[in-house]
Amino acid sequence: MKYGFDNQKYVxxxxxxxxxxxxxxxxxxxxxxxxxxxxxxxxxxxxxxFKPDSKLMMLMQLxxxxxxxxxxxxxxxxxxxxxxxxxxxxxxxVLRLRDEFMSRGLLVxxxxxxxxxxxxxxxxxxxxxxxxxxxxxxxxxxxGYPTNVALIDSEEGFxxxxxxxxxxxxxxxTAPGPGSGKMAVxxxxxxxxxxxxxxxxYAKFETFPIWNLPLKHPVNVAxxxxxxxxxxxxxxxxxxxxxxxxxxxxxxxxxxxxxxxxAIFEGIYGENPYKSPTDMGVNMVxxxxxxxxxxxxxxxxxxxxxxxxxxxxxxxxxxxxxxxxKIALLMKQMRITTDDRKVTVAAKERRDKSGVPSAxxxxxxxxxxxxxxxxxxxxxAALILNAAKHLAGIDHSAKLIPHKMIEPxxxxxxxxxxxxxxxxxxxxxLVALSxxxxxxxxxxxxxxxxxxxxxxxVHTTVMLSEVDRKIFKKLGVELTCEPIxxxx
Numbered sequence: 170m171k172y173g174f175d176n177q178k179y180v181x182x183x184x185x186x187x188x189x190x191x192x193x194x195x196x197x198x199x200x201x202x203x204x205x206x207x208x209x210x211x212x213x214x215x216x217x218x219f220k221p222d223s224k225l226m227m228l229m230q231l232x233x234x235x236x237x238x239x240x241x242x243x244x245x246x247x248x249x250x251x252x253x254x255x256x257x258x259x260x261x262x263v264l265r266l267r268d269e270f271m272s273r274g275l276l277v278x279x280x281x282x283x284x285x286x287x288x289x290x291x292x293x294x295x296x297x298x299x300x301x302x303x304x305x306x307x308x309x310x311x312x313g314y315p316t317n318v319a320l321i322d323s324e325e326g327f328x329x330x331x332x333x334x335x336x337x338x339x340x341x342x343t344a345p346g347p348g349s350g351k352m353a354v355x356x357x358x359x360x361x362x363x364x365x366x367x368x369x370x371y372a373k374f375e376t377f378p379i380w381n382l383p384l385k386h387p388v389n390v391a392x393x394x395x396x397x398x399x400x401x402x403x404x405x406x407x408x409x410x411x412x413x414x415x416x417x418x419x420x421x422x423x424x425x426x427x428x429x430x431x432a433i434f435e436g437i438y439g440e441n442p443y444k445s446p447t448d449m450g451v452n453m454v455x456x457x458x459x460x461x462x463x464x465x466x467x468x469x470x471x472x473x474x475x476x477x478x479x480x481x482x483x484x485x486x487x488x489x490x491x492x493x494x495k496i497a498l499l500m501k502q503m504r505i506t507t508d509d510r511k512v513t514v515a516a517k518e519r520r521d522k523s524g525v526p527s528a529x530x531x532x533x534x535x536x537x538x539x540x541x542x543x544x545x546x547x548x549x550a551a552l553i554l555n556a557a558k559h560l561a562g563i564d565h566s567a568k569l570i571p572h573k574m575i576e577p578x579x580x581x582x583x584x585x586x587x588x589x590x591x592x593x594x595x596x597x598x599l600v601a602l603s604x605x606x607x608x609x610x611x612x613x614x615x616x617x618x619x620x621x622x623x624x625x626x627v628h629t630t631v632m633l634s635e636v637d638r639k640i641f642k643k644l645g646v647e648l649t650c651e652p653i654x655x656x657x
Contacts, residue, residue: 173463174218194370203375243291262345279304283350306331327360381455387468394475409445477649512628560618595640631655
C-alpha cells in the first residue's frame with residue numbers, strides 16, 4: 170500500500186492546535202466534531218495512511234477536561250437511516266458510540282434529538298434511552314433555519330430548545346453521521362449559556378472539505394460524493410476571501426449558517442472573533458499530506474465506489490436518482506469513469522466470456538483474480554477460494570472443497586431449508602474450509618490467507634446477498650457491485 174498521509178505528524182499538529190483554540194475562550198468551549206471521531210474509514214480511504222481512530226486518540230489527551238454530547242436527528246430516527254460503512258441504523262449507532270467512548274474513560278453526558286417536531290419515533294427513542302439512564306434533550310425544528318436570524322436568535326428559536334446541562338470546560342458535540350444538526354446544537358448552547366451569564370466559545374473540527382486544498386481537488390470532490398444524499402456542495406468561502414483576500418474551501422451549510430453564528434457571537438461578546446467559517450475550523454489534515462498524487466488517485470477510486478453504492482441503493486429504493494446523477498456529474502468533472510476501476514473491467518470481461526455472473530479482486534500487489542458462478546458456488550464464494558489459493562501458492566486447478574462435501578450442503582439448503590439457490594454463499598464456504606483445515610494442509614494454508622484480503626478491491630457483476638456483503642465487510646474488502654439483481 171502506498172501512503173500519502175503522515176499520521177504521526179497529524180496527531181501532533183492537530184492536538185497542539187486544538188489546545189491553542191481552547192485557550193482562546195474562557196468558561197466553556199463547544200467543539201463540533203464533524204465526520205467520525207473513530208471508525209473514520211472514509212478519511213483512511215482518501216488519505217492512505219490516515220488511521221481511522223486518529224481523532225479519538227487526540228481527544229483522549231484532553232479527556233479530564235472534556236465531555237461528549239451525541240446528536241441524532243429525529244428525521245434520521247424516523248426513516249431508520251443506516252451508516253453505510255457499518256450497516257447499522259443511526260439510532261443503534263448512538264448507543265454503540267456511547268459504549269465505545271465510555272469504555273475509554275470518556276464522559277458522555279447526554280444525547281440531543283434534533284429536528285424534533287413531535288415525531289412518535291423520536292418520543293419512543295427518548296423513552297428507550299431514558300430507561301437506560303441516559304439524559305436526553307429535544308432541540309426543535311426552527312422555521313426559516315438557517316436564514317431567519319431574528320427568529321433563530323430569540324426565545325422562540327434557540328430559546329425554545331432544551332438547555333443541555335454540562336459540567337466540563339470542553340464539550341465535544343458529535344453524531345453518527347452528517348446532517349444530524351451538530352452545529353445547531355452548539356449555537357443553541359451558546360445562546361442558552363449567554364442567557365445564564367456564561368461566556369462560551371465555539372470551534373469546529375471538520376475533516377472535510379479540506380480548507381487549504383483546491384476546490385476541485387479529488388479529496389474534496391470525494392467528500393461531495395460521500396454526502397450526495399445531503400446535497401452538500403463545496404464552495405469558496407466568500408467571507409474568508411473578503412476578510413483576508415485568501416481563497417479557502419468550505420461547504421454550503423457552514424457558509425449559510427455563518428450569519429447566525431456571527432449574530433450570536435456579537436450578542437455574547439459584542440463582536441465575532443471569527444471573520445469566516447474557515448476561521449472557525451481547527452483542521453490540520455491538509456498540512457499532513459505527504460504524497461498528493463497518492464491521495465488524488467485514492468480519492469478518485471472512492472468517488473467511483475460511491476457511484477456504485479448509489480446505483481445499488483437506488484435499485485433497492487434507498488437512494489434517489491438525484492444522488493446517482495450528482496455523483497455521475499462529479500465523475501465527469503474529474504474525468505473518470507467506472508473503467509478506471511481495474512476490478513470492474515476485469516469482472517465484466519469475465520462475465521462477457523462466461524455469460525454468467527462474475528467477480529474480480531485486486532490483491533495488495535496489484536494481481537487481479539477473477540471468478541464466475543458455477544452449479545456449486547456463487548461467484549463471491551468462488552472468488553474467495555480462488556484468491557486464497559493464489560495467495561497460498563496453491564495451483565488453481567486444486568479443489569479445496571470436494572464435491573461430495575458441497576452436495577449434501579446444497580441438498581439441505583433446498584430440501585430442508587426450502588431455499589431457491591443451492592449454490593454455496595461465502596459464509597458456507599468459509600465454514601467448510603475451516604472444518605477441512607483440520608485434516609487438509611491446502612485448506613489450512615488458504616484459510617490463513619484471509620487477513621491479506623483487508624484493503625483489497627472487489628467488484629461483482631450482480632448485486633450480492635446481505636450475507637455475502639457482510640462477509641466481505643468483515644474481511645475488510647472494498648466492495649462494489651453492478652446494480653443488477655442476480656437470478657435465483
